[in-house]
Amino acid sequence: MSVLSPYRVLDLTTERGLLCGQMLGDMGADVIKVEPPGGCSARSIGPFYKDAPHPDRSLYWWAYNRNKRAITLDIERDGGRDLLRRLIEHADFLIESHNPGYLSERNLGFADLTRINPALIYVSITPFGQDGPKATYADSDLIILAAGGPLILAGDADRPPVRLCIPQAYLHASTDAAVAALAAHHERARSGLGQHIDVAAQQSVAMATQAYVLAAPLGSPEARRMSGGVKFGPLDIPLVWPAKDGYVAMTFLFGSALGIFTAKLMHFLCEQGFCDEATRDKDWIAYGEQLLSGAEPLSEFERVKEIVRKFTCSHTKAELLQLAVDRGFLITPVTTIEEVVESPQFESRGYFQDVAHPELGQSFRYPGPFAKFSATPIEYRLRPPSIGEHNSEIYRDELGLSEREMAELTQTGII
Known part of the structure; x- marks a missing residue:
């Protein structure tokens, strides 16, 4: 029943x-x-x-x-x-x-x-x-x-x-x-x-809108639209990144909850030769506050984003997903309708x-x-x-x- x-x-x-x-x-x-x-x-x-x-x-x-x-x-x-x-x-x-x-x-x-x-x-x-x-x-x-x-x-x-x-x-x-x-x-x-x-x-x-609906009543900077991401105050924050064969959704953000994942990613990028140790060792927990206060110039954030973009562009969606699984990164492919229909995950669950x-x-x-x-x-x-x-x-x-x-x-x- x-x-x-x-x-x-x-x-x-x-x-x-x-x-x-x-x-x-x-x-x-x-x-x-x-x-x-x-x-x-x-x-x-x-x-x-x-x-x-x-x-x-x-x-x-x-x-x-x-x-x-x-x-x-x-x-x-x-x-x-x-x-x-x-x-x-x-x-x-x-x-x-x-x-x-x-x-x-x-x-x-x-x-x-x-x-x-x-x-x-x-x-x-x-x-x-x-x-x-x-x-x-x-x-x-x-x-x-x-x-x-x-x-x-x-x-x-x-x-x-x-x-x-x-x-x-x-x-x-x-x-x-x-x-x-x-x-x-x-x-x-x-x-x-x-x-x-x-x-x-x-x-x-x-x-x-998730947490964004709370921004105005709490006096916080309001999020604004940006193709493939969101504008937060002076920051242009990508949420979708290019891959070799399409796009991935990746959380490249800061603060106590998400900065630890960004730090993990930047250590890997340094290992792979995409950035130097100084870039690797930025304070990714406090990085958002540094950008908003002006302690870290926005031009430096643009440089870091270009490093990350070169990394994602050098891998396929499948390769980036596997790295996410193996290394604990917050990355997932942006799938096409055909890929959804043929998804091994859906297939295994008889969806x-x-x-x-x-x-x-x-x-x-x-x-x-x-x-x-x-x-x-x-x-x-x-x-x-x-x-x-x-x-x-x-x-x-x-x-x-x-x-x-x-x-x-x-x-x-x-x-």
Whole structure:
């Protein structure tokens, strides 16, 4: 039995929150994806299988909807809302990502539905939360990353910031929502009552700045973007370094936590003839403070960086990784997509998994589980569903609707 196999989730999310339901489904929950007739808007997002746009062929849809069943339901209509309320009676979680107030205006808000099912955990995923001055603002991945802070670190120093090509904001929000849902579920075991979880994507992505989000309130120098690194006050600090056959991510930093690794690296570089003993023996623990105070000129830091760059350029990514393993350096290759797919580490852990798509007569390789549970491993029980694929299972077999009622609901566009 999987962790959440006794529980049911109603997933009313758009592309804003699909990953949350998938994570709960991966842990065994019975996730029912509730879509409007014609399908969720996420089905129109490409790329598409064989470059042929089709609501059941969106790779974006495939990526975030495994381990779900799917029904169609028009909650704009009284008949659709009535059916949803019947489903709520036996649901444990509801996830939604509509604009604040949208479901409440249709009498489907937290207060409305917990009158039907007091134990319901109601999860809302929105750009800026359910209240506050920005609650009704328009959103996009670019807007949220800008409002939350991470965007300031992404891109080149001499031009506006850029975001990653794959939307990130709602992935952060969705994972936070899944964790929050499990925390509320843990509390429900004590009280027997559900909660309304309010997840703002802006707040989720703010944590992706790591410690940098604390710089302004603490009066510290703020980090700024620099291609392949970060600008910290007057310092240009590379985080990505060139190798013979690509790039590596390397931590060449200072202070009590990281300076010891830099000292170790510089001793090796001296052994290999890349620098002299005076350079090797700099105080790498205090070096950052020396640069910021002016005790060590910035030109000297530029000279040291060039020494390190010559070292990385003289080795392949694989050679640098092996040195890191053997010598305890903080270096790892920046991998291509092909290298990720062919990763020996992923292969040894059985990460990538083939998922059968009987409707297409073949299987496709999917990224594997987000975690490995020793007693209740994640299984890919269901491929991403087609539009309304499980209408009969849910409406006829579970709710007891007759074939005539099903036909009437279909004809009137309610399902």
